[in-house]
Amino acid sequence: xxxxxxxxxxxxxxxxxxxxxxxxxxxxxxxxxxxxxxxxxxxxxxxxxxxxxxxxxxxxxxxxxxxxxxxxxxxxxxxxxxxxxxxxxxxxxxxxxxxxxxxxxxxxxxxxxxxxxxxxxxxxxxxxxxxxxxxxxxxxxxxxxxxxxxxxxxxxxxxxxxxxxxxxxxxxxxxxxxxxxxxxxxxxxxxxxxxxxxxxxxxxxxxxxxxxxxxxxxxxxxxxxxxxxxxxxxxxxxxxxxxxxxxxxxxxxxxxxxxxxxxxxxxxxxxxxxxxxxxxxxxxxxxxxxxxxxxxxxxxxxxxxxxxxxxxxxxxxxxxxxxxxxxxxxxxxxxxxxxxxxxxxxxxxxxxxxxxxxxxxxxxxxxxxxxxxxxxxxxxxxxxxxxxxxxxxxxxxxxxxxxxxxxxxxxxxxxxxxxxxxxxxxxxxxxxxxxxxxxxxxxxxxxxxxxxxxxxxxxxxxxxxxxxxxxxxxxxxxxxxxxxxxxxx
Numbered sequence: 001x002x003x004x005x006x007x008x009x010x011x012x013x014x015x016x017x018x019x020x021x022x023x024x025x026x027x028x029x030x031x032x033x034x035x036x037x038x039x040x041x042x043x044x045x046x047x048x049x050x051x052x053x054x055x056x057x058x059x060x061x062x063x064x065x066x067x068x069x070x071x072x073x074x075x076x077x078x079x080x081x082x083x084x085x086x087x088x089x090x091x092x093x094x095x096x097x098x099x100x101x102x103x104x105x106x107x108x109x110x111x112x113x114x115x116x117x118x119x120x121x122x123x124x125x126x127x128x129x130x131x132x133x134x135x136x137x138x139x140x141x142x143x144x145x146x147x148x149x150x151x152x153x154x155x156x157x158x159x160x161x162x163x164x165x166x167x168x169x170x171x172x173x174x175x176x177x178x179x180x181x182x183x184x185x186x187x188x189x190x191x192x193x194x195x196x197x198x199x200x201x202x203x204x205x206x207x208x209x210x211x212x213x214x215x216x217x218x219x220x221x222x223x224x225x226x227x228x229x230x231x232x233x234x235x236x237x238x239x240x241x242x243x244x245x246x247x248x249x250x251x252x253x254x255x256x257x258x259x260x261x262x263x264x265x266x267x268x269x270x271x272x273x274x275x276x277x278x279x280x281x282x283x284x285x286x287x288x289x290x291x292x293x294x295x296x297x298x299x300x301x302x303x304x305x306x307x308x309x310x311x312x313x314x315x316x317x318x319x320x321x322x323x324x325x326x327x328x329x330x331x332x333x334x335x336x337x338x339x340x341x342x343x344x345x346x347x348x349x350x351x352x353x354x355x356x357x358x359x360x361x362x363x364x365x366x367x368x369x370x371x372x373x374x375x376x377x378x379x380x381x382x383x384x385x386x387x388x389x390x391x392x393x394x395x396x397x398x399x400x401x402x403x404x405x406x407x408x409x410x411x412x413x414x415x416x417x418x419x420x421x422x423x424x425x426x427x428x429x430x431x432x433x434x435x436x437x438x439x440x441x442x443x444x445x446x447x448x449x450x451x452x453x454x455x456x457x458x459x460x461x462x463x464x465x466x467x468x469x470x471x472x473x474x475x476x477x478x479x480x481x482x483x484x485x486x487x488x489x
Contacts, residue, residue, distance in 0.1 A: 019217075049153060085111060110143035141204075144205045187200065201214055212238060243285060246290070303470070326350045330398065336440070412442070413442075
């Protein structure tokens with residue numbers, strides 16, 4: 001995949017060798033300290049990634065590590081590397097960049113900190129490196145970052161694999177100014193929710209490559225359907241360019257923004273040397289351009305999961321139909337239903353009201369016991385007397401009501417007549433209708449068969465009632481985003 005773009009200096013960059021390199025050089029590999037960042041990166045890519053023996057390490061003393069030769073300097077490396085990773089102190093990094101450019105490297109990642117985020121001297125060194133890369137047309141990720149995670153091609157996370165929680169391969173690209181946020185809030189959340197990640201990029205100080213370049217790259221990446229950002233701020237004029245790029249892209253774009261308060265804004269400067277945005281102004285602008293803005297960590301994970309799952313559904317939903325967010329809740333537990341309806345109001349989702357004739361039809365679909373003790377308003381409570389057949393008949397009726405935009409089914413599998421096959425049965429009925437269904441199933445091993453059957457047919461499954469409601473809000477927000485975007489095109 002050859003993807004090029006213009007940056008603010010007029011350069012054309014090809015990011016393909018960064019994300020799918022055929023060779024790598026790691027500058028800053030230690031023979032003795034296996035916890036050294038450069039050493040960890042070298043060993044990971046040599047032994048765990050497809051790069052294998054095309055990974056080369058540099059140490060001023062030469063020598064060997066794990067029987068692999070280390071080179072005393074960059075000039076002695078026997079190849080021209082696709083990607084070069086620098087993990088040495090800033091004052092030595094400038095010369096390393098010069099030598100790597102002379103070696104015709106196609107891209108550079110600087111892991112090391114101590115640049116613009118550390119003060120004037122660090123900024124001076126960063127600016128020098130930036131000019132070298134711009135003049136040579138070499139894309140640079142960082143400095144002050146953990147770089148790229150894109151298995152099986154490349155992994156520059158400088159922590160040992162056994163210390164990390166890494167999500168499976170999937171269709172969500174994650175771009176984060178903070179390496180820690182990427183590993184914790186994003187990777188951990190994706191792992192817990194069984195969300196697959198196409199790639200993760202920590203951009204740090206973004207001296208050369210920034211969010212706009214990566215937005216353009218992943219917009220064209222066939223493995224990516226959802227692009228999620230953690231952003232603390234844009235450099236001057238870059239926010240507008242990001243918005244202009246976003247309106248050309250049909251994929252879901254999610255932004256989780258840090259630096260919303262005055263104290264947090266000052267922390268941003270020392271963290272990644274960025275200019276913290278005015279959050280309220282940025283929030284308004286993002287929404288105008290169809291960008292999704294979850295506000296809490298939990299919402300980020302649930303919005304990402306919703307879009308990751310439903311984007312794979314065939315035929316695709318027509319999201320322009322769900323602008324109002326009219327929701328009906330089906331449950332076998334009255335308490336869960338009450339909590340769910342409360343949360344729907346918190347998220348300004350609309351609770352569907354049934355007419356008398358509709359309530360009578362619902363009653364006639366279920367067994368006699370439920371007819372006498374169940375509730376057929378919204379939420380619909382089938383009680384612990386529900387069977388698989390009752391749930392399926394009610395869902396079939398609800399799918400056909402035009403007044404309903406989204407169905408939340410609280411599948412608590414405790415009632416004795418509900419079988420472990422309920423997930424498969426719900427999936428079979430749901431795939432015949434072009435209407436979003438969200439299910440709540442407890443995320444425990446005993447109920448994995450139910451959850452997996454639902455997810456196999458691209459039905460979002462929540463672990464809690466609040467997650468289910470946030471998923472419904474994500475669908476409503478996506479509909480509004482599509483509408484706003486269509487106005488601007």
